[in-house]
Amino acid sequence: xxxxxxxxxxxxxxxxxxxxxxxxxxxxxxxxxxxxxxxxxxxxxxxxxxxxxxxxxxxxxxxxxxxxxxxxxxxxxxxxxxxxxxxxxxxxxxxxxxxxxxxxxxxxxxxxxxxxxxxxxxxxxxxxxxxxxxxxxxxxxxxxxxxxxxxxxxxxxxxxxxxxxxxxxxxxxxxxxxxxxxxxxxxxxxxxxxxxxxxxxxxxxxxxxxxxxxxxxxxxxxxxxxxxxxxxxxxxxxxxxxxxxxxxxxxxxxxxxxxxxxxxxxxxxxxxxxxxxxxxxxxxxxxxxxxxxxxxxxxxxxxxxxxxxxxxxxxxxxxxxxxxxxxxxxxxxxxxxxxxxxxxxxxxxxxxxxxxxxxxxxxxxxxxxxxxxxxxxxxxxxxxxxxxxx
Amino acid sequence: xxxxxxxxxxxxxxxxxxxxxxxxxxxxxxxxxxxxxxxxxxxxxxxxxxxxxxxxxxxxxxxxxxxxxxxxxxxxxxxxxxxxxxxxxxxxxxxxxxxxxxxxxxxxxxxxxxxxxxxxxxxxxxxxxxxxxxxxxxxxxxxxxxxxxxxxxxxxxxxxxxxxxxxxxxxxxxxxxxxxxxxxxxxxxxxxxxxxxxxxxxxxxxxxxxxxxxxxxxxxxxxxxxxxxxxxxxxxxxxxxxxxxxxxxxxxxxxxxxxxxxxxxxxxxxxxxxxxxxxxxxxxxxxxxxxxxxxxxxxxxxxxxxxxxxxxxxxxxxxxxxxxxxxxxxxxxxxxxxxxxxxxxxxxxxxxxxxxxxxxxxxxxxxxxxxxxxxxxxxxxxxxxxxxxxxxxxxxxxxxxxxxxxxxxxxxxxxxxxxxxxxxxxxxxxxxxxxxxxxxxxxxxxxxxxxxxxxxxxxxxxxxxxxxxxxxxxxxxxxxxxxxxxxxxxxxxxxxxxxxxxxxxxxxxxxxxxxxxxxxxxxxxxxxxxxxxxxxxxxxxxxxxxxxxxxxxxxxxxxxxxxxxxxxxxxxxxxxxxxxxxxxxxxxxxxxxxxxxxxxxx
Numbered sequence: 001x002x003x004x005x006x007x008x009x010x011x012x013x014x015x016x017x018x019x020x021x022x023x024x025x026x027x028x029x030x031x032x033x034x035x036x037x038x039x040x041x042x043x044x045x046x047x048x049x050x051x052x053x054x055x056x057x058x059x060x061x062x063x064x065x066x067x068x069x070x071x072x073x074x075x076x077x078x079x080x081x082x083x084x085x086x087x088x089x090x091x092x093x094x095x096x097x098x099x100x101x102x103x104x105x106x107x108x109x110x111x112x113x114x115x116x117x118x119x120x121x122x123x124x125x126x127x128x129x130x131x132x133x134x135x136x137x138x139x140x141x142x143x144x145x146x147x148x149x150x151x152x153x154x155x156x157x158x159x160x161x162x163x164x165x166x167x168x169x170x171x172x173x174x175x176x177x178x179x180x181x182x183x184x185x186x187x188x189x190x191x192x193x194x195x196x197x198x199x200x201x202x203x204x205x206x207x208x209x210x211x212x213x214x215x216x217x218x219x220x221x222x223x224x225x226x227x228x229x230x231x232x233x234x235x236x237x238x239x240x241x242x243x244x245x246x247x248x249x250x251x252x253x254x255x256x257x258x259x260x261x262x263x264x265x266x267x268x269x270x271x272x273x274x275x276x277x278x279x280x281x282x283x284x285x286x287x288x289x290x291x292x293x294x295x296x297x298x299x300x301x302x303x304x305x306x307x308x309x310x311x312x313x314x315x316x317x318x319x320x321x322x323x324x325x326x327x328x329x330x331x332x333x334x335x336x337x338x339x340x341x342x343x344x345x346x347x348x349x350x351x352x353x354x355x356x357x358x359x360x361x362x363x364x365x366x367x368x369x370x371x372x373x374x375x376x377x378x379x380x381x382x383x384x385x386x387x388x389x390x
Numbered sequence: 391x392x393x394x395x396x397x398x399x400x401x402x403x404x405x406x407x408x409x410x411x412x413x414x415x416x417x418x419x420x421x422x423x424x425x426x427x428x429x430x431x432x433x434x435x436x437x438x439x440x441x442x443x444x445x446x447x448x449x450x451x452x453x454x455x456x457x458x459x460x461x462x463x464x465x466x467x468x469x470x471x472x473x474x475x476x477x478x479x480x481x482x483x484x485x486x487x488x489x490x491x492x493x494x495x496x497x498x499x500x501x502x503x504x505x506x507x508x509x510x511x512x513x514x515x516x517x518x519x520x521x522x523x524x525x526x527x528x529x530x531x532x533x534x535x536x537x538x539x540x541x542x543x544x545x546x547x548x549x550x551x552x553x554x555x556x557x558x559x560x561x562x563x564x565x566x567x568x569x570x571x572x573x574x575x576x577x578x579x580x581x582x583x584x585x586x587x588x589x590x591x592x593x594x595x596x597x598x599x600x601x602x603x604x605x606x607x608x609x610x611x612x613x614x615x616x617x618x619x620x621x622x623x624x625x626x627x628x629x630x631x632x633x634x635x636x637x638x639x640x641x642x643x644x645x646x647x648x649x650x651x652x653x654x655x656x657x658x659x660x661x662x663x664x665x666x667x668x669x670x671x672x673x674x675x676x677x678x679x680x681x682x683x684x685x686x687x688x689x690x691x692x693x694x695x696x697x698x699x700x701x702x703x704x705x706x707x708x709x710x711x712x713x714x715x716x717x718x719x720x721x722x723x724x725x726x727x728x729x730x731x732x733x734x735x736x737x738x739x740x741x742x743x744x745x746x747x748x749x750x751x752x753x754x755x756x757x758x759x760x761x762x763x764x765x766x767x768x769x770x771x772x773x774x775x776x777x778x779x780x781x782x783x784x785x786x787x788x789x790x791x792x793x794x795x796x797x798x799x800x801x802x803x804x805x806x807x808x809x810x811x812x813x814x815x816x817x818x819x820x821x822x823x824x825x826x827x828x829x830x831x832x833x834x835x836x837x838x839x840x841x842x843x844x845x846x847x848x849x850x851x852x853x854x855x856x857x858x859x860x861x862x863x864x865x866x867x868x869x870x871x872x873x874x875x876x877x878x879x880x881x882x883x884x885x886x887x888x889x890x891x892x893x894x895x896x897x898x899x900x901x902x903x904x905x906x907x908x909x910x911x912x913x914x915x916x917x918x919x920x921x922x923x924x925x926x927x928x929x930x931x932x933x934x935x936x937x938x939x940x941x942x943x944x945x946x947x948x949x950x951x952x953x954x955x956x957x958x959x960x961x962x963x964x965x966x967x968x969x970x971x972x973x974x975x976x977x978x979x980x981x982x983x984x985x986x987x988x989x990x991x992x
Binding site: 050051052055056058059062138140141143198199202336340345351355356357358359360361362363364365366367369 | 391393400402403904906907908910911912913914915916917918919922923925926963964965967968971975980981985989
């Protein structure tokens with residue numbers, strides 16, 4: 001019985017049917033009735049030919065998108081971890097920006113480490129990027145000797161387990177050509193610039209504050225949070241590549257909100273899932289209700305080529321087949337010149353081209369045509385040539 | 391060590407920032423440092439910013455020392471007797487001007503009673519935190535700030551008696567409210583700004599109830615009898631100006647009834663109100679783009695012969711007509727000369743605007759709405775004493791917006807109207823709600839302002855008690871008469887052959903990109919094509935070169951200018967805009983080639 005429906009109903013549905021009816025005794029008639037109904041339900045659920053799913057998806061995002069106004073409500077989170085939300089974040093995702101405004105990670109740890117707070121805190125502090133300003137209690141400019149004197153915060157240094165040599169080494173690396181001296185048994189660091197001007201000394205002071213000392217670069221904040229019965233480290237700033245190298249980190253679950261980093265480390269399917277996940281987060285957060293299939297459709301479109309393409313003129317829109325469609329979106333001159341150079345043809349197969357030409361768009365009522373069998377060529381009475389097409 | 395900046399330049403360091411700041415401020419108050427020097431200490435990065443640059447907004451505050459305001463009763467007495475001036479207070483270091491950044495370091499008390507040891511300054515009055523229009527909102531301390539914002543905005547759009555000498559002036563776009571009234575519920579800023587000399591609204595009786603659904607979604611219902619008694623009537627004035635310009639070669643414009651020979655002559659009907667001097671007479675009723683001031687201009691380009699034979703037939707019609715879609719009565723005609731000595735004629739047209747469905751009204755609390763229905767007074771609900779409300783306001787407009795001040799005004803307005811006095815509703819200092827309630831009770835009404843109302847149609851008593859009160863209502867300058875627009879066919883643009891834009895010119899209704907998307911999403915492809923048909927044309931295409939061919943209908947032949955007549959030429963239907971695009975591409979050196987294919991064969 002089932003074999004008859006193999007072509008009509010997709011395999012997963014049939015499998016599910018078999019699983020459900022395994023323990024029930026059904027007569028042939030009942031089975032037939034069920035399968036007929038299943039087939040009908042399935043065909044009803046399918047999208048009809050000529051349905052413009054692209055526009056429907058676009059409108060499904062566009063209309064609620066207009067309600068996501070006012071910048072004030074687009075940022076959330078505590079002082080530690082700030083996250084961009086709302087319309088700016090949605091634009092960021094769909095434009096496929098390489099650098100996003102608030103990169104963040106969710107770092108999972110291996111079983112051995114994840115259940116203890118101390119371990120989690122320890123790993124968190126190792127991951128966090130430490131800058132020079134954080135281990136200095138006060139900066140002052142010595143106007144007489146034209147140098148910057150930095151009093152070190154011993155407590156912080158001890159907490160972060162940094163050695164004195166590491167500090168000088170990092171400073172030498174971060175501030176090239178500057179004389180770095182450790183004085184008073186490692187209590188003070190003196191930075192002497194080459195320049196004799198007060199302005200440059202002030203600049204050096206500001207620059208020294210930002211020198212990278214320790215940790216994973218790019219990760220500005222860490223926050224161990226308990227999720228279920230394990231500790232997860234949330235971060236502001238991201239560096240997926242370096243973080244998963246740490247042996248404590250569970251690389252199979254650790255995530256990042258930057259699509260490109262996900263693609264680089266885990267591959268294109270992970271990037272697709274990240275797009276869906278991130279877009280869904282924004283939409284749910286705003287209390288809107290957009291069907292997940294719309295998001296999946298966009299994510300599929302963005303990642304279909306094996307790499308990530310944004311919905312911009314350099315991404316998906318730039319790859320449209322029709323010259324007129326591309327020209328009507330952005331930078332028309334560029335597209336028209338390029339098209340004319342290679343003699344591109346426009347087959348008027350999509351919507352915008354046909355709107356421009358005032359022809360019926362090949363969708364919905366414009367899709368089906370009247371099929372007439374021609375007995376011969378249509379003759380024009382006057383000229384005898386075939387004319388009046390369309 | 392604290393970094394020190396003067397006008398955003400690094401100038402050095404300070405050891406003891408606290409005493410440094412104190413000294414600096416003391417010296418400024420003593421007059422040793424310029425008064426426009428503002429000092430700001432940024433404690434997040436331990437930096438001091440001194441600023442004496444131009445273009446900062448600064449405001450005065452009273453200085454507080456050791457929990458005592460420096461402005462004493464002694465000073466107040468002197469000020470009252472005119473022995474002291476504002477500038478003296480500033481000089482003596484009692485009041486100082488603070489800029490935005492210095493304000494960050496201060497602890498400012500709103501009222502004198504609030505002052506503690508920590509306070510550094512005192513506001514001159516709590517109301518100064520608001521601007522002029524915001525302080526005109528009654529009980530504005532009882533409303534959400536964003537509502538207050540909208541409430542003060544609508545006041546600027548209200549029709550009013552804007553000037554008493556309006557009949558002598560020729561302001562453009564002027565609306566004048568008939569029978570304006572001073573508000574019953576008012577703030578002291580109404581007195582300060584002399585609001586009663588140019589009031590912008592009327593006190594009306596408002597009932598908070600729904601009525602047959604005609605006041606849903608912020609719309610409101612007006613009693614027809616109120617309108618007939620003159621409620622919210624206004625007059626719209628528009629001056630039309632025409633000037634006799636002089637051109638090169640001694641040619642001049644001529645104001646007068648245009649000759650029938652003139653180029654662009656309108657119909658005789660259009661000129662019928664003009665007197666022999668070509669100017670309309672006052673009190674003439676004009677409509678339908680009729681001419682107010684007749685004028686002819688010399689031709690734009692003079693041919694060789696025409697220069698000598700300046701016949702009327704070569705002159706152009708240049709009359710001033712009433713604007714498209716407007717009407718009115720000529721109020722005043724002025725004949726004068728301008729600075730260049732040219733004759734100038736101004737005809738001012740007035741139009742009485744009676745409130746109609748679609749006109750916009752608002753209270754002073756951001757509760758704006760459009761008239762949903764005008765109900766004859768017999769059908770309106772009435773109170774036990776036979777009072778019929780002027781306006782029925784939807785109660786659903788209040789809870790979500792939390793405009794408590796709106797309700798307070800209704801209550802206060804009722805007390806004011808019954809006791810015949812004006813109610814002080816100044817922000818932070820208005821009369822107490824409790825006292826108003828008590829007074830209302832003593833006046834013989836329920837203390838919460840509700841009353842039993844009776845259905846005007848059936849005469850039945852409503853089950854619910856209805857909140858009825860008096861309120862100051864404003865008619866806003868947005869009226870349907872200025873918005874109404876429809877078009878079937880009409881003028882088109884020369885370049886694109888698409889309908890022109892704009893209501894004033896009788897333009898078309900644009901079906902924009904998003905509207906187009908909507909048609910596409912519904913799959914209404916053929917309807918979409920029909921909607922975009924406005925500029926369709928029949929074009930002839932040469933099938934050998936793909937360019938447009940010529941059809942000589944006179945000789946009945948078609949030919950291609952490039953390939954001659956021995957080619958196949960097909961007629962197609964396209965939008966003119968696309969033809970224009972192809973022409974523009976050709977002018978840029980592109981070769982857009984059309985390849986035709988029949989939809990029906992193959």
